[in-house]
Amino acid sequence: IVLTQSPGTLSLSPGERATLSCRGNQTFSSRYLVWYQQKPGQAPRLLIYGASTRAAGIPDRFSGSGSGADFTLTIDRLEPEDFAVYYCHQYHTSPQTFGQGTRVEVE
Amino acid sequence: QVQLQESGPGLVKPSQTLSLTCTVSGDSITSDSYYWSWIRQPAGKTLEWIGRISTSGNTKYNPFLQSRVTLSIDTSKKQFSVKLISVTAADSAVYYCARSAAGTANFDYWGQGSLVTVSS
Numbered sequence: 001i002v003l004t005q006s007p008g009t010l011s012l013s014p015g016e017r018a019t020l021s022c023r024g025n026q027t028f029s030s031r032y033l034v035w036y037q038q039k040p041g042q043a044p045r046l047l048i049y050g051a052s053t054r055a056a057g058i059p060d061r062f063s064g065s066g067s068g069a070d071f072t073l074t075i076d077r078l079e080p081e082d083f084a085v086y087y088c089h090q091y092h093t094s095p096q097t098f099g100q101g102t103r104v105e106v107e
Numbered sequence: 108q109v110q111l112q113e114s115g116p117g118l119v120k121p122s123q124t125l126s127l128t129c130t131v132s133g134d135s136i137t138s139d140s141y142y143w144s145w146i147r148q149p150a151g152k153t154l155e156w157i158g159r160i161s162t163s164g165n166t167k168y169n170p171f172l173q174s175r176v177t178l179s180i181d182t183s184k185k186q187f188s189v190k191l192i193s194v195t196a197a198d199s200a201v202y203y204c205a206r207s208a209a210g211t212a213n214f215d216y217w218g219q220g221s222l223v224t225v226s227s
Contacts, residue, residue: 032212034213034214036154043203043218044214045217046213046215049213050213055213087153089154091212094167094170095169095171097156098154098155098156100152100153
């Protein structure tokens with residue numbers, strides 16, 4: 001499954017809302033859709049699994065939604081530490097794959 | 108607190124074998140509740156899942172790498188490893204080890220990453 005993330009780059013200011021899209025080239029169960037955050041020089045960090053369940057310790061300004069082939073990660077009220085690259089990931093079909101990422105940068 | 112740490116050579120010659128080990132702190136590597144994966148990321152690119160191994164040694168590989176990759180686990184040493192044969196420059200990447208709950212690929216703990224460059 002090819003995951004296409006859009007936009008490639010999102011330029012926003014702290015306090016604004018970020019809406020990130022992840023679209024698959026075929027439908028799959030939302031159970032197998034995951035979101036990660038990655039900052040420069042760091043390993044990815046698990047944010048959301050099962051399309052909408054926040055991982056342990058993830059602030060509630062992060063939320064995930066979607067089904068079928070269309071999924072969304074929303075970050076309400078961007079904090080300075082939220083500027084990073086976000087990847088969606090599916091493991092419904094082998095090989096499990098990652099999207100190309102959306103960079104959220106300071107405008 | 109679970110910690111994962113990759114180790115191994117940072118430079119591998121083309122056509123040779125890339126070998127990395129991940130050492131896991133804590134006792135979760137002895138539990139059949141978890142899978143242990145390797146994931147890589149070429150510079151400036153997205154992530155690529157390489158494969159995973161269970162505590163019992165059951166493996167699953169990325170079909171695109173399956174002919175060249177082998178994962179192994181040594182629970183007594185709290186380590187699992189990856190070997191990738193016949194490497195080329197395209198295998199240059201940061202290699203991560205990661206943990207997920209068995210039956211999932213929700214990677215909740217990651218190593219810091221190990222940069223491997225394939226060059227003569």
